[in-house]
Amino acid sequence: MGFKIIEIKVSTGYSDAELKQRIAKELRMAEFTWQIESKSLDARKKSHIHWLLRIGVHSSALRGKDPEPKGTLDIPYKKRDQRVVITGSGPAGFFAALVLQKAGFDTILLERGTEVERRALGIAQFEKTGQFNPLANYSFGEGGAGTFSDGKLTSRSKHISRERDFFISSYIDAGAPAEIRYMAYPHVGSDNLRGVVKRLREQYRALGGEIRFETTLTNLEIEKGRVKEAVAGEERIQADYFIVAPGHSAYETYRMLIGRGVPFRTKNFAIGTRAEHRQELINKAQWGIERLPGVKAAEYRLTSDGDGKHTVYSFCMCPGGMVVPAATYRDINIVNGMSNYRRNGRFANAGCVAAIHPDQLAGRQVTPLEALDWLEELERSFFAFSNDYQAPFCTISDFIAGTEPREIPETSYPLGLKPAPLWNMLPPVVTNALRAGLKDFDQRLKGYGKGILLGLESKTSAPIQVLRENNGVCSGFENLFVAGEGSGYAGGIVSSAADGIKIAMQIVEKEQ
Numbered sequence: 024m025g026f027k028i029i030e031i032k033v034s035t036g037y038s039d040a041e042l043k044q045r046i047a048k049e050l051r052m053a054e055f056t057w058q059i060e061s062k063s064l065d066a067r068k069k070s071h072i073h074w075l076l077r078i079g080v081h082s083s084a085l086r087g088k089d090p091e092p093k094g095t096l097d098i099p100y101k102k103r104d105q106r107v108v109i110t111g112s113g114p115a116g117f118f119a120a121l122v123l124q125k126a127g128f129d130t131i132l133l134e135r136g137t138e139v140e141r142r143a144l145g146i147a148q149f150e151k152t153g154q155f156n157p158l159a160n161y162s163f164g165e166g167g168a169g170t171f172s173d174g175k176l177t178s179r180s181k182h183i184s185r186e187r188d189f190f191i192s193s194y195i196d197a198g199a200p201a202e203i204r205y206m207a208y209p210h211v212g213s214d215n216l217r218g219v220v221k222r223l224r225e226q227y228r229a230l231g232g233e234i235r236f237e238t239t240l241t242n243l244e245i246e247k248g249r250v251k252e253a254v255a256g257e258e259r260i261q262a263d264y265f266i267v268a269p270g271h272s273a274y275e276t277y278r279m280l281i282g283r284g285v286p287f288r289t290k291n292f293a294i295g296t297r298a299e300h301r302q303e304l305i306n307k308a309q310w311g312i313e314r315l316p317g318v319k320a321a322e323y324r325l326t327s328d329g330d331g332k333h334t335v336y337s338f339c340m341c342p343g344g345m346v347v348p349a350a351t352y353r354d355i356n357i358v359n360g361m362s363n364y365r366r367n368g369r370f371a372n373a374g375c376v377a378a379i380h381p382d383q384l385a386g387r388q389v390t391p392l393e394a395l396d397w398l399e400e401l402e403r404s405f406f407a408f409s410n411d412y413q414a415p416f417c418t419i420s421d422f423i424a425g426t427e428p429r430e431i432p433e434t435s436y437p438l439g440l441k442p443a444p445l446w447n448m449l450p451p452v453v454t455n456a457l458r459a460g461l462k463d464f465d466q467r468l469k470g471y472g473k474g475i476l477l478g479l480e481s482k483t484s485a486p487i488q489v490l491r492e493n494n495g496v497c498s499g500f501e502n503l504f505v506a507g508e509g510s511g512y513a514g515g516i517v518s519s520a521a522d523g524i525k526i527a528m529q530i531v532e533k534e535q
């Protein structure tokens with residue numbers, strides 16, 4: 024059987040039958056099989072928006088050879104005596120645990136929150152009543168921040184192709200749409216993620232992995248750079264290796280690690296607001312029309328030099344999605360965004376943030392602990408403003424002009440809006456950069472200035488980063504690893520999972 028890759032442009036509303044005809048015409052043959060290798064939307068010319076497809080065709084009438092198979096993650100299994108305790112069941116911790124369990128280690132996964140089924144109920148209750156559940160919220164609980172995320176699986180990280188491939192295959196095996204293998208901007212959707220997380224848990228348990236929910240890592244017993252025990256309340260768990268993958272929201276876990284001598288440094292991150300628009304407005308700006316057959320909803324990615332000192336960019340765009348109350352603790356008020364697979368909501372939202380270093384915010388050099396204190400205080404000040412989980416908001420034009428909003432617009436945010444001088448609530452350096460960036464965005468995306476801003480968006484990435492050796496171990500430690508977004512080396516679902524997988528593979532290699 025011969026093989027050939029061809030590239031085809033098709034209209035957005037194409038059907039499989041049409042595509043087959045196009046391939047047949049292109050290759051002048053009738054008998055063949057085919058699969059999509061990659062698919063991206065070309066919307067550069069509004070009058071000619073189309074899908075660009077790379078298609079692999081197999082046929083006895085073709086001469087070419089199949090492409091060399093891509094390198095895959097090789098997880099060597101043998102029965103091993105070592106135990107690994109992993110903290111955090113987000114993408115980093117879960118995938119580290121899965122790989123180690125597949126390699127024959129005895130793994131225990133500690134998760135402070137509840138399993139996904141109860142977590143979904145806790146979040147639904149919060150959005151209905153405003154009663155926050157510390158064990159079941161947008162950040163904490165089974166699957167971590169990844170579970171009720173938007174489920175966009177794009178990543179700009181380099182050198183993670185094997186890990187990415189393993190992650191994508193695992194997701195598809197657990198029920199994610201197969202198209203995530205070839206879409207240029209793969210998206211699972213918040214509604215699909217719950218099932219994926221549940222099925223992954225079942226697979227992990229079937230391999231012998233153990234998950235303990237509602238179990239918070241509170242301390243580490245350390246002797247001469249070697250962690251001996253993980254302490255979770257009354258429980259003490261001994262192990263050979265310890266991986267801590269707490270995400271970037273668990274302040275007390277960060278503080279415990281720093282207190283136990285785990286070295287961190289401060290790093291660039293970004294804060295700001297979340298912008299919300301009518302989805303039709305974004306569709307019209309991007310496509311020239313309000314609906315395009317075969318495409319769910321228009322996206323945008325915007326970057327501006329801001330005020331020349333701090334880059335301003337859109338972040339985690341959720342077409343047809345919802346702005347969600349992403350509080351991590353009872354008296355913190357922050358927002359984030361998500362969308363379901365069909366992306367058919369009436370609103371579009373995306374972070375609108377300014378890149379900044381903690382030293383620039385504080386106006387002096389700060390320690391990692393001070394950076395965390397500063398950020399937590401800002402998050403608390405947004406809660407204090409509303410005195411609940413109503414999102415402080417203003418329109419984009421209010422923000423630029425510094426005028427209080429006069430009326431409350433429609434929004435996807437479930438817990439209501441509270442008019443607020445966001446420009447005064449954010450640090451002046453951030454406000455100045457955002458004002459310049461917002462003006463720029465309005466020039467580049469027609470109608471952008473008609474949107475509203477909700478605050479606070481503070482979870483784009485961690486403001487601190489652990490110090491690591493080349494093999495991933497924490498500097499000064501023999502058997503302790505900090506993985507995922509909380510380590511400061513990853514941001515987003517795929518790169519966090521890849522970081523967890525890489526760390527797991529370092530342990531596998533060491534124990535060959």
Ligand SMILES: Cc1cc2nc3c(=O)[nH]c(=O)nc-3n(C[C@H](O)[C@H](O)[C@H](O)COP(=O)(O)OP(=O)(O)OC[C@H]3O[C@@H](n4cnc5c(N)ncnc54)[C@H](O)[C@@H]3O)c2cc1C
Nearest residue numbers: 111113115135167168169172173175240270507508515516
């Ligand atoms: C609403 C929302 C939408 C998002 N959308 C996207 C998106 O579309 N695409 C994307 O790539 N990224 C998205 N993200 C970000 C993404 O979810 C994170 O980057 C990713 O989940 C980080 O993975 P992680 O495993 O490092 O940490 P997390 O997913 O944060 O997981 C950490 C886990 O550790 C647990 N934990 C913390 N401390 C302890 C402790 N002491 N003891 C026990 N357990 C502990 C927490 O409960 C949590 O379950 C979104 C995030 C949110 C909140």
